[in-house]
Amino acid sequence: MVVPSEKAAVDFSYFGGAESLLEGRSPRRTAVASPTAKDDGKHHIAPPQDPSDFLWIMTEEPHRSRRMAIMKAHPEVKKLMGYEPLTKYVVFCIVSLQIAVAYLLRNTKPLSPLWCICVYVIGATANHNLFLAIHEISHNLAFKGIWANKALSVFANLPIGVPYCAAFKRYHMEHHKYLGEDGIDTDLPTHVELICLNNVLGKVFFATFQIFFYALRPGFVRTQRITQWHITNLIVQVVFDYVLVKTCGVRPLIYLLASSFFAGSLHPCAGHFIAEHYVWDGLLQETYSYYGPLNILAYNVGYHNEHHDFPSVAWTRLPALRALAPEFYDTLPSHPSWPMVTINFIRDPEVGIFARVKRPMKGKAQPAQETKQPKNAAKDASDSDEGTE
Numbered sequence: 001m002v003v004p005s006e007k008a009a010v011d012f013s014y015f016g017g018a019e020s021l022l023e024g025r026s027p028r029r030t031a032v033a034s035p036t037a038k039d040d041g042k043h044h045i046a047p048p049q050d051p052s053d054f055l056w057i058m059t060e061e062p063h064r065s066r067r068m069a070i071m072k073a074h075p076e077v078k079k080l081m082g083y084e085p086l087t088k089y090v091v092f093c094i095v096s097l098q099i100a101v102a103y104l105l106r107n108t109k110p111l112s113p114l115w116c117i118c119v120y121v122i123g124a125t126a127n128h129n130l131f132l133a134i135h136e137i138s139h140n141l142a143f144k145g146i147w148a149n150k151a152l153s154v155f156a157n158l159p160i161g162v163p164y165c166a167a168f169k170r171y172h173m174e175h176h177k178y179l180g181e182d183g184i185d186t187d188l189p190t191h192v193e194l195i196c197l198n199n200v201l202g203k204v205f206f207a208t209f210q211i212f213f214y215a216l217r218p219g220f221v222r223t224q225r226i227t228q229w230h231i232t233n234l235i236v237q238v239v240f241d242y243v244l245v246k247t248c249g250v251r252p253l254i255y256l257l258a259s260s261f262f263a264g265s266l267h268p269c270a271g272h273f274i275a276e277h278y279v280w281d282g283l284l285q286e287t288y289s290y291y292g293p294l295n296i297l298a299y300n301v302g303y304h305n306e307h308h309d310f311p312s313v314a315w316t317r318l319p320a321l322r323a324l325a326p327e328f329y330d331t332l333p334s335h336p337s338w339p340m341v342t343i344n345f346i347r348d349p350e351v352g353i354f355a356r357v358k359r360p361m362k363g364k365a366q367p368a369q370e371t372k373q374p375k376n377a378a379k380d381a382s383d384s385d386e387g388t389e
Contacts, residue, residue: 049350051198054188054358055279061179061359063287063308070309070325077310080321084314087142087299091133091156098126098159098259102244102252110254120267123259125297128269130156132299138169141314154233158240161257164215166233171218176311180286183361186218187277193217194353203346206353210273211264269298271338274345276304278355283333286357290335291322305332 049055071077101122108115137153140146153165171186178184189197193213197206206213224230245253264270275290290302301307303318306329313321322329335341345351 049279049282049355051349051352051354054194054354054356055284056358056360057180057284058359061286063179063305066305066328067309070328073327074324077313077321077324080317080324081310081312082314083141083144084136084316085142086316087133087136087314088152091130091137091142091152094126094129094133095156095159098123098130098256101126102159102255103248105255106248106252108251110251110258115255119255119258120262123255124262124265124267125269127160127256127259128263128267129297129299130160131263132301134165134168135172135301136299136315138165138172139311141312150229154236157233157237159256160260161237161241161253162215162260163230163233163237166227166230167218167224170224171222174222176308178362179308180357180359181361182358184222186221187214188356188358189213189353190217190221197353199352200346203352207270207274207342207346208265210270211261214264214273266342268339269294271340271342272298272301272304275302275335275338275341277357278345278351279357280333280351280355284357285333288333288335289322289329290338290341292337294338302335302338305329 101118105115105118108118133156134153136142137149137156140149142152143149153169157163157165175185175187180188182188193206196202218224241253244256264273272290272294275288277286277288279286280288287305287308289305292302295302299315300318301315303322306313306318306321310321
């Protein structure tokens with residue numbers, strides 16, 4: 001239980017679901033009307049959201065203001081910023097693991113019991129780790145130099161099977177800069193998804209095929225200008241796939257592609273896709289953290305409020321960031337379990353595709369790598385291609 005203060009003994013750990021199926025979803029645990037009120041675990045602070053539309057708000061995203069407040073209260077937070085040398089070694093090990101397993105399964109029939117177990121347990125977990133390695137590298141947090149980060153990102157992309165890292169970085173930078181802005185933040189579901197998937201079967205479909213929504217949606221919402229890096233990512237990936245098939249047959253490539261699919265499907269780690277930015281229990285909070293053990297496999301991406309507040313703090317130092325500013329983070333609702341988030345997302349009628357905060361587009365955003373940052377103490381160099389110099 002998280003106890004933020006002596007005056008408010010609210011259990012903030014039971015948001016977005018229980019820790020197990022036996023615990024269930026009722027009575028739900030929510031915030032209470034007053035910070036000093038007794039937590040009865042039942043009452044909403046706001047009516048359930050209208051399921052026919054997204055939650056439209058006009059306030060700015062919360063991370064910039066909290067970042068400024070934390071930097072004022074804890075100026076030593078700057079010492080946590082910067083790249084993490086350990087990242088490149090982890091990436092090398094996971095890429096090597098996936099290529100080795102793909103090679104060892106070259107004579108194993110797809111869909112056989114051994115193949116399925118290896119794909120789901122080893123392959124999906126490893127490729128999910130590589131998804132999040134690319135996420136980490138997109139903030140230029142593996143090396144000091146920009147091009148070294150890009151090269152490592154292309155290398156981490158290899159076991160995923162399809163070129164992904166170049167497009168991801170630019171969309172992800174816009175997700176940070178324009179969080180919740182309709183038409184710019186491509187992490188947001190579209191109105192078509194809201195209409196078609198806003199029921200139990202639709203949510204099952206969405207949770208099962210999340211990887212395709214996150215891969216294809218950005219191209220429909222906001223196309224990118226093709227750059228040399230996109231072309232490099234494509235060529236390197238095609239050459240790798242060709243050499244793999246030519247030397248080992250098509251089965252290793254099928255293994256890698258299946259690993260990528262399950263990494264973004266009904267996998268324990270994939271719960272973070274829903275956990276990060278869906279709103280729960282009538283709250284207006286649009287970013288949630290998770291502090292459980294699956295962070296070990298996921299570059300601490302569960303520390304998501306911390307990450308959005310300070311994108312230039314590398315994954316190994318996010319727990320230290322939380323510990324540095326407990327008055328800011330220990331009072332925020334957090335999820336106790338990624339798998340239970342997925343389960344409760346599907347079975348709870350009060351959360352669904354509609355449960356996302358959206359803001360009207362303020363103006364046409366420039367490509368992420370071309371944006372210039374304000375010259376102030378709170379700028380975060382990882383938000384652009386300027387690096388973490």
